[in-house]
Each structure stands twice: as structure tokens, then as C-alpha cells.
Amino acid sequence: MSLSETLFQRAQRTIPGGVNSPVRAFKSVGGTPVFIERANGAYLFDVDGKRYIDYIGSWGPMLLGHNHPAIRDAVIQAAANGLSFGAPCPAEIDMAEKIAQLVPSMEMVRMVSSGTEATMSAIRLARGYTGRDTILKFEGCYHGHADSLLVKAGSGALTLGVPNSPGVPADFAKYTLTCEFNNLAQVADIFAERGDDIACIIVEPVAGNMNCIPPEPDFLQGLRRICDEYQTVLIFDEVMTGFRVALGGAQAVYQVTPDLTTLGKIIGGGMPVGAFGGRREIMQHIAPLGPVYQAGTLSGNPIAMAAGLAALNEISKPEVFEKLTAKTSQLIAGIDTAARQHGVPMTFNQVGGMFGFFFSKEAKVSNFQQATQCDISAFKHFFHLMLEKGIYLAPSAYEAGFLSLAHSDDDLKATIDAAANSFAAL
Structure with a gap:
């Protein structure tokens, strides 16, 4: 049993659902939530010593990266x-x-x-x-x-x-x-x-x-x-x-x-x-x-x-948002290409350093009804495949993703490669 599993069992005895905000419980994707010990730059480190490239960014605040x-x-x-x-x-x-x-x-x-x-x-x-x-x-x-x-x-x-x-x-x-x-x-x-x-x-x-x-x-x-x-x-x-x-x-x-x-x-x-x-x-x-x-x-x-x-x-320093937008566009373009190469239908949205992807054949997703009609089962599978490869995505198909300025080109390439391998396994 991993230390995260042990901690989750312990947490459930005194904290409702074992977490202090529902999405953290992994209910929508299944499995045991990862317990984080520390964070730095673009990375999270769990209590079992595994490193993840983080695309949650504490649900948005970490635009500069963790522990700036x-x-x-x-x-x-x-x-x-x-x-x-x-x-x-x-x-x-x-x-x-x-x-x-x-x-x-x-x-x-x-x-x-x-x-x-x-x-x-x-x-x-x-x-x-x-x-x-x-x-x-x-x-x-x-x-x-x-x-x-x-x-x-x-x-x-x-x-x-x-x-x-x-x-x-x-x-x-x-x-x-x-x-x-x-x-x-x-x-x-x-x-x-x-x-x-x-x-x-x-x-x-x-x-x-x-x-x-x-x-x-x-x-x-x-x-x-x-x-x-x-x-x-x-x-x-x-x-x-x-x-x-x-x-x-x-x-x-x-x-x-x-x-x-x-x-x-x-x-x-x-x-x-x-x-x-x-x-x-x-x-x-x-x-x-x-x-x-x-x-x-x-x-x-x-x-x-x-x-x-x-x-x-x-x-407020010059070119911060230009760099952030460019990094996000680079990531989305790479994942899109990988999805197409493996015949996985996906739709992507991006505004600045905020992005989303949907397992959908629709050319555009523009409201909640369309979002709920996407392939949630495919997302769950993809989430766990990426997590195994050290990529930490939001554990819900209904949450946006966030990049930081700390994400390097190597981080983006590693993420795109992990996505390609995950698409091959879907």
C-alpha cells in the first residue's frame, strides 16, 4: 500500500470524504488521491517520492510556478x-x-x-x-x-x-x-x-x-x-x-x-x-x-x-502573458497533433494561460450541455494514464487546466510525449 493510500484511509476517519474540497477526492475519476508533500516550479512531489508536472497550479493561482x-x-x-x-x-x-x-x-x-x-x-x-x-x-x-x-x-x-x-x-x-x-x-x-x-x-x-x-x-x-x-x-x-x-x-x-x-x-x-x-x-x-x-x-x-x-x-513585468500564452499554445498544439495521429477525437479551447480539452467529435464546445455530452469515460482513462506517467491533470473532466511560467520546453515535450503514449493505449 502506498503512503498516499494509507493517508487517505486515515483522513477519512476525521475529514468528510478524506478531503477538504470535494474534487480532491478523485470521485469523478476513481482511485486514490495523491497526497502532496511539497511543490517547486512546475512540479509537485507526492509523499511517496514521485514527481509530477503540474497542470492544476493549485486550481489557478500558481501562474509563476510553485514556491516562487x-x-x-x-x-x-x-x-x-x-x-x-x-x-x-x-x-x-x-x-x-x-x-x-x-x-x-x-x-x-x-x-x-x-x-x-x-x-x-x-x-x-x-x-x-x-x-x-x-x-x-x-x-x-x-x-x-x-x-x-x-x-x-x-x-x-x-x-x-x-x-x-x-x-x-x-x-x-x-x-x-x-x-x-x-x-x-x-x-x-x-x-x-x-x-x-x-x-x-x-x-x-x-x-x-x-x-x-x-x-x-x-x-x-x-x-x-x-x-x-x-x-x-x-x-x-x-x-x-x-x-x-x-x-x-x-x-x-x-x-x-x-x-x-x-x-x-x-x-x-x-x-x-x-x-x-x-x-x-x-x-x-x-x-x-x-x-x-x-x-x-x-x-x-x-x-x-x-x-x-x-x-x-x-x-506586471514585460512579456509575461505573451510567454504564458505561447507556452499554452505550444502544449495544446502538441497534444492536438498527438490525438489526431492516434485517431482520438478531441476539441480544445484556450484563453491565455488557461486551457481545456474535451474528448468529443464536435468541432466546438460552447456550453454546459455540450460539455456533459463529451466522452467522460475516455477522460477518466486518459487521466490515470497521464498520472502514471507523472503528469498531474485536474481530476475532473469539468475543470480547466493551467500553465505557469515555470513550465519549460522539456516539461511541455514530456507532457506531449506522455499524451501520445496515453492516446495509443486508449
């Missing part, structure tokens, strides 16, 4: 002054100013401790600002585990949401409407019926929780037009895409300005952190300036701020 010296040194230096103050500190001002500089739509910024907190708070703010209760989200888009966001689409565009999880009262879910991602006509129909009741649209500008699905041309622009017409708040959930697909996030790539933006992952450099911000007029409704309450014991934590500032300073 600038971030590590910033954390060590900050920790020498204390771990948490429960009071304002200079670093949180520096962080807010840096975010506002890089993402101009975020005129004011509030720090929190997770992406879920950020989206939950942004929605509360949108409701308080508009005086409306209903929100609209998209099928397959994940915005954290707040009650009103754990909702899937019912049948028909105007169907009220149904909770995905036990423990979410139907009375909460009834205020959440769902649409098909990339279906602007469906959104327009809902607004024609319910527009005056809708406080906000919340959307991942690039969907990253049904694998990686970019927006269709004019989809985000169309959401902006609809929100302007109905005086509805447009929220971009850039927890995943922020500082990942471009320095200014997906809103810079697609040239669409939201009213509010949520951030996380990269802005913590690997530490727990989140943020939301946007138009000054809206943000001034947050306490203590306004009546919409939001608070957090560890919000603006000095260690997280130090790590995040170091990360943002590093990724």
Missing part, C-alpha cells in the same frame, strides 16, 4: 512582523491601489478571504444597490458555495432555479434564474419577462468550471447592453480569469466593462484571499460608507497582502 522566491521571501518578511492584526495595515492599501491600477473598472476594492466571499458579497451589494432580489447566473458556471449560487438550470429559460445541494432552501433558490452560457437570446427573453426584478447578472467571462469555455462573439457585449437597458448590475466573476488570461483579466481581453468584478486565486500568490470591487457609486454602498453589511476577521490579512503584491508585481 519573490513570493516566498515576501511572506517570510511579512510574517516576521506578525501574522494578523485585526486592524488596517499599509499593505492592504497597496494591494487595493495595485488592483485598481491594473483593472481600471475596479475604482474601489474590498478585500476578503476567498472567492466565495467575494461573489457572495458582490451579489449582496448588487441587491442592496438596486433594491431588487433576483439574480441571473449561467448553467455550468461556478461562483462559490453560497446558497443562492448552488443552483442549476431547470427546463426552459424562465424556469426558476433548483438547488444543486441539499441544505439550500428552495426559498433561497427561487431568487436565482439560470440561462445557458453563450445563449444571449435566452437572456433577452428572461429580461423581457423579469428584467425589472433582476438585481444582477453574474458570469464567468471565460467559463472555467465546465472545463474551459470562452464566450461567443458579442455574448459579453450583449450582457452589457441588456444590463444597461434594465439598470441591472453586471458582475464578472474573475476569480479564475483575473490576472490569468491577461494582466487586466478577461474584461481586458474582450473589452467589456462590468459594474463589479470579483477576484481571488492569483491575487493571493497561493495564500487564501479574495476581493471584489467596481464602480465607486456602487462600492460606496458597502459598510461603513453605506448600509450593505460585509465584514471579515482576516480580510486584508498582512501575509496574504504581501504574497499577493509580490505576485502582481512579478506578473
Whole structure:
């Protein structure tokens, strides 16, 4: 029995499912999760001494690679002054100013401790600002585990949401409407019926929780037009895409300005952190300036701020995103070629350093329904073949992949070769 297997058995006695976030349990692919002992650069090292080339990157934050010296040194230096103050500190001002500089739509910024907190708070703010209760989200888009966001689409565009999880009262879910991602006509129909009741649209500008699905041309622009017409708040959930697909996030790539933006992952450099911000007029409704309450014991934590500032300073250097995009394109092109050579039908999506692949004969995958129709069995087999060869992919067909600047040409070649050998075995 491997040490990972031993640890997993032990963990299940005191931790529900043996993990602290469900996808880590390998339920969707089967087998025993790999327990990681350390990480450096593009690599993870498990408790049994095996090295993996990592394409999860802690689910997105590790754009610079694991254990980057600038971030590590910033954390060590900050920790020498204390771990948490429960009071304002200079670093949180520096962080807010840096975010506002890089993402101009975020005129004011509030720090929190997770992406879920950020989206939950942004929605509360949108409701308080508009005086409306209903929100609209998209099928397959994940915005954290707040009650009103754990909702899937019912049948028909105007169907009220149904909770995905036990423990979410139907009375909460009834205020959440769902649409098909990339279906602007469906959104327009809902607004024609319910527009005056809708406080906000919340959307991942690039969907990253049904694998990686970019927006269709004019989809985000169309959401902006609809929100302007109905005086509805447009929220971009850039927890995943922020500082990942471009320095200014997906809103810079697609040239669409939201009213509010949520951030996380990269802005913590690997530490727990989140943020939301946007138009000054809206943000001034947050306490203590306004009546919409939001608070957090560890919000603006000095260690997280130090790590995040170091990360943002590093990724602000010239050509960072050009290099990251080129590396990602190189990887995708190589895997695509290998798949074609072995007659394995696949479809690929990429935006900057974020990518996804689908075992599908379809030329394009652009919504959740299409994503769920892909060959999940083939993905499971491929995942384990790659894991055996030291390639660590997300253990779910519905998660995006992430590259880092630490991935070398040799790492990419090793990954492409492993994929070719895995395709031959499918």
C-alpha cells in the first residue's frame, strides 16, 4: 500500500470524504488521491517520492510556478512582523491601489478571504444597490458555495432555479434564474419577462468550471447592453480569469466593462484571499460608507497582502502573458497533433494561460450541455494514464487546466510525449 493510500484511509476517519474540497477526492475519476508533500516550479512531489508536472497550479493561482522566491521571501518578511492584526495595515492599501491600477473598472476594492466571499458579497451589494432580489447566473458556471449560487438550470429559460445541494432552501433558490452560457437570446427573453426584478447578472467571462469555455462573439457585449437597458448590475466573476488570461483579466481581453468584478486565486500568490470591487457609486454602498453589511476577521490579512503584491508585481513585468500564452499554445498544439495521429477525437479551447480539452467529435464546445455530452469515460482513462506517467491533470473532466511560467520546453515535450503514449493505449 502506498503512503498516499494509507493517508487517505486515515483522513477519512476525521475529514468528510478524506478531503477538504470535494474534487480532491478523485470521485469523478476513481482511485486514490495523491497526497502532496511539497511543490517547486512546475512540479509537485507526492509523499511517496514521485514527481509530477503540474497542470492544476493549485486550481489557478500558481501562474509563476510553485514556491516562487519573490513570493516566498515576501511572506517570510511579512510574517516576521506578525501574522494578523485585526486592524488596517499599509499593505492592504497597496494591494487595493495595485488592483485598481491594473483593472481600471475596479475604482474601489474590498478585500476578503476567498472567492466565495467575494461573489457572495458582490451579489449582496448588487441587491442592496438596486433594491431588487433576483439574480441571473449561467448553467455550468461556478461562483462559490453560497446558497443562492448552488443552483442549476431547470427546463426552459424562465424556469426558476433548483438547488444543486441539499441544505439550500428552495426559498433561497427561487431568487436565482439560470440561462445557458453563450445563449444571449435566452437572456433577452428572461429580461423581457423579469428584467425589472433582476438585481444582477453574474458570469464567468471565460467559463472555467465546465472545463474551459470562452464566450461567443458579442455574448459579453450583449450582457452589457441588456444590463444597461434594465439598470441591472453586471458582475464578472474573475476569480479564475483575473490576472490569468491577461494582466487586466478577461474584461481586458474582450473589452467589456462590468459594474463589479470579483477576484481571488492569483491575487493571493497561493495564500487564501479574495476581493471584489467596481464602480465607486456602487462600492460606496458597502459598510461603513453605506448600509450593505460585509465584514471579515482576516480580510486584508498582512501575509496574504504581501504574497499577493509580490505576485502582481512579478506578473506586471514585460512579456509575461505573451510567454504564458505561447507556452499554452505550444502544449495544446502538441497534444492536438498527438490525438489526431492516434485517431482520438478531441476539441480544445484556450484563453491565455488557461486551457481545456474535451474528448468529443464536435468541432466546438460552447456550453454546459455540450460539455456533459463529451466522452467522460475516455477522460477518466486518459487521466490515470497521464498520472502514471507523472503528469498531474485536474481530476475532473469539468475543470480547466493551467500553465505557469515555470513550465519549460522539456516539461511541455514530456507532457506531449506522455499524451501520445496515453492516446495509443486508449
